[in-house]
Amino acid sequence: MLKKNKIIAVLTIEDSKKSLDLAKCLYDSGIIxxxxxxxxxxxxxxxESILKSNLNFNIGVGTVLNENDLIFLKSMNIKYAFSPHTDRNILRQSKKYNIDFIPGVSTSIDIEIALNNGCKYLKYFHAEKLGGVTHLDSISNKIKDLKIIAMGGINNLNISSYLNHKNIIGIGASWIATEDLIRDSNWNEISKRAKLFLNL
Structure with missing residues (x-):
């Protein structure tokens, strides 16, 4: 699902006019x-703006909560989506639109619901608040071959434990390009953080 590396830049974009400069900054820094x-x-x-650029990103969409969101993703040819939780209705609806749905899980029951609804990948969220990889092991150690994307509170100081975990195939980090950095057009700092993550 992911391309080139495990790192996913998690973005909250308040002003779409900044999206192309942000995208170019991330792409030039090695974020795909x-x-x-x-x-x-x-x-x-x-x-829409980033998709129309000539930058070869692998784009997923987060905070997908309802069928209207799925319809938008389908119209944009987005192949995968993230949600903060396991809602059975949207899990079922995602199949209709042929979108890889990656629900947020925090308990073994969440994992069971997601797997029973055909999810291939799971989003471990909020990773740090839940207790990091120690908690992840406690809720998943009876299930083999899980494919986890960890998100929530991951930064340059704690990423190493996630990078080395056998079930974690991706790490999402909003720390790379925070809302404040995007708002201030601080492309130098965003580039610095992106390269730091990629070089760990």
Missing amino acids: NLDIRLRTSDSKKAI
């Missing part, structure tokens, strides 16, 4: 995988 959250009124415009 994106999770663009549907958290702002400009999120969909930002996604």
Whole structure:
């Protein structure tokens, strides 16, 4: 699912006019995988803008909560989506639109629901608040071959434990390009953080 590396830049874009500069900054810094959250009124415009660029990103969309969101993803030819939780209705609806749905899990029951609904990948969220890889092991050690994308509170100080975990295939980090950094057009700092993550 991911391309080139495990790192996913998790983005909340308030102003779609900044999306192309942000995208170019990330791409030039080596970031290929994106999770663009549907958290702002400009999120969909930002996604459209980045998709129309000539930058070869692997784009997923986050905070997908209802069927209207899925319809938008399908219209944009987005192949995978993230949700903060395991909602059975949207899990079923995602199949209709042929979208790889990656629900948020925090308990063994969440994992069971997701797997029973055909999910191939799971989002371990909020990773740090839940207790990191120690907690992940406690809820998943009876299930083999899980494919986990860890998100939530991961930064340059704690990423190493996630990088080395056998079940974690991807790590999402909003720390690379925080809302403040995007708002301030601080492309130098975003580039610095992206390269730091990729070199760990």
